[in-house]
Amino acid sequence: DAMVIQNPRYQVTQFGKPVTLSCSQTLNHNVMYWYQQKSSQAPKLLFHYYDKDFNNEADTPDNFQSRRPNTSFCFLDIRSPGLGDAAMYLCATSAPGRQETQYFGPGTRLLVL
């Protein structure tokens, strides 16, 4: 089945140690999104790619970066994780013109020690 895959499901890192979260999709969608969801809060968009065009949300900290080497893969890099960056990170995809629904992966829960 076509899907959005996030690995790992759980990631532990140390305070200040760079970490990369991965997302891949078999849907061949143009758009890929990264959301941050802290405990008991709603998902919050960090940035998205429309093909190779990167779109950053205005309030996304500089500590968060992203790469999209090809259509299928997108990475979230946290350069110096702080305790406040512990959260669930959700990847989603969409195909403009096809109902605009977003398809979410299961998320990666990041723990910062």
Added chain:
Amino acid sequence: DAKTTQPPSMDCAEGRAANLPCNHSTISGNEYVYWYRQIHSQGPQYIIHGLKNNETNEMASLIITEDRKSSTLILPHATLRDTAVYYCIVSLLGSARQLTFGSGTQLTVLP
């Protein structure tokens, strides 16, 4: 994007219809109403969306008032697996539109 207001929590008996309300009084004419849900520890899942006509699919029905200032998501026969946070989102239909999630409604289906 227009802001939405939802009750923070609702209960529903298993097998009964669950009716989840949403207010979006500042919705503009070209904004759609989307519903997503998030089961605990999973990613959000698309349910349904509509512009002004009522919509139905295999998961749910969406009733939008004539003035479009509010809507109701209906799960016709709720099951325990429908326990989740339900998000009502108003957004333009266009290329790469982001979703702005509000606080949602925690629906608990009781046995």
